[in-house]
Amino acid sequence: MHLLICGGAGYIGSHMAQWLSAQGHRVTVLDNLSTGHREAVRWGELVEADLLDPSSLDRVFLGRHFDAVMHFCAFSLVGESVRDPYAYYRNNVAGTLNLLEVMRRHDVQRLVFSSTAAVFGNPVSDLIDEEHPKVPINPYGASKLMVERILVDAASAYGLRSTALRYFNAAGALPEHGIGEAHACETHLIPNVLKAALGKGPALKVFGDDYPTPDGTCVRDYVHVQDLAQAHALALGYMESHPGAHAFNLGNGQGFSVREVIAAAGEVAGRSIPYTVEQRRPGDPAVLVASSDRARRELGWTPAWTDLRDIIRSAWDWHCAQPF
Numbered sequence: 337m338h339l340l341i342c343g344g345a346g347y348i349g350s351h352m353a354q355w356l357s358a359q360g361h362r363v364t365v366l367d368n369l370s371t372g373h374r375e376a377v378r379w380g381e382l383v384e385a386d387l388l389d390p391s392s393l394d395r396v397f398l399g400r401h402f403d404a405v406m407h408f409c410a411f412s413l414v415g416e417s418v419r420d421p422y423a424y425y426r427n428n429v430a431g432t433l434n435l436l437e438v439m440r441r442h443d444v445q446r447l448v449f450s451s452t453a454a455v456f457g458n459p460v461s462d463l464i465d466e467e468h469p470k471v472p473i474n475p476y477g478a479s480k481l482m483v484e485r486i487l488v489d490a491a492s493a494y495g496l497r498s499t500a501l502r503y504f505n506a507a508g509a510l511p512e513h514g515i516g517e518a519h520a521c522e523t524h525l526i527p528n529v530l531k532a533a534l535g536k537g538p539a540l541k542v543f544g545d546d547y548p549t550p551d552g553t554c555v556r557d558y559v560h561v562q563d564l565a566q567a568h569a570l571a572l573g574y575m576e577s578h579p580g581a582h583a584f585n586l587g588n589g590q591g592f593s594v595r596e597v598i599a600a601a602g603e604v605a606g607r608s609i610p611y612t613v614e615q616r617r618p619g620d621p622a623v624l625v626a627s628s629d630r631a632r633r634e635l636g637w638t639p640a641w642t643d644l645r646d647i648i649r650s651a652w653d654w655h656c657a658q659p660f
């Protein structure tokens with residue numbers, strides 16, 4: 337198959353390109369390089385284009401035939417989305433609409449869409465399955481849920497086949513392939529913990545230790561980025577026999593607190609990690625853990641990275657090799 341990976345120069349998109357190439361597929365990466373990295377495009381051709389510029393998109397689709405599109409281009413920081421919602425709705429919703437329209441013009445009928453646990457808002461159950469109420473509490477989650485709704489409508493109006501994959505906490509890296517998590521302004525826990533361990537960043541700030549959790553810090557479900565890539569590839573096959581718009585939650589089904597992550601990272605790095613306890617970060621639910629039963633049952637998804645230490649070790653090995 338020939339796949340277009342929108343956002344393939346970014347963290348999850350670059351791991352997607354590696355996975356698909358290893359499976360013998362051809363990939364083309366579309367990216368505006370606003371947050372992605374040219375050097376992360378190691379598989380397939382990079383075409384620079386912007387979802388907010390439909391004519392640049394048409395140029396990508398002209399003369400190339402894609403069997404399906406995987407869409408990772410998005411702004412994805414909760415706090416930023418609260419401060420600048422217009423930017424999030426423009427980029428994540430209007431940009432996706434442009435992509436869907438160009439796909440329709442060029443008769444591409446398969447999409448795998450990068451969604452998020454943030455579509456659910458505050459959890460009302462211990463494990464979040466696909467039926468959990470979707471009441472996003474920030475513009476980021478709302479923008480992703482809007483796209484999920486557009487995909488449902490596109491399935492009935494135009495016959496678009498799509499799969500939205502709602503990631504819980506993407507983590508890890510593939511140091512042997514030279515790809516990992518590299519955000520200009522890092523907000524995620526595991527990279528910040530590892531940078532603190534390496535002395536490449538300040539002491540870690542733990543955002544709140546007064547949550548209603550066993551040790552007071554927030555609990556999250558960390559899933560390896562390569563397992564996310566595997567799920568996307570399985571979705572391609574699923575859509576062949578299942579028309580319509582689908583959605584699956586992707587996580588390991590096991591929650592770890594911020595303190596547990598710090599302890600595991602300390603073991604991996606072989607050193608203690610300096611941290612301070614700070615105020616809660618606005619918009620953080622206490623616990624977010626996925627039920628991925630549907631993905632396991634219907635997609636046949638089996639995450640390979642089930643041990644938090646292994647996930648952290650892959651990120652650690654990658655961070656150790658980086659100049660920043």
Ligand code: UDP
Nearest residue numbers: 523524525528541542543554556594617620
């Ligand atoms: N967190 C933290 N310090 C950091 C980054 C994150 O204490 O430097 C906490 C954050 O408050 C949340 C958890 O770690 O409870 C995971 O945050 P992250 O930003 O990695 O992912 P999110 O769950 O927000 O998507």
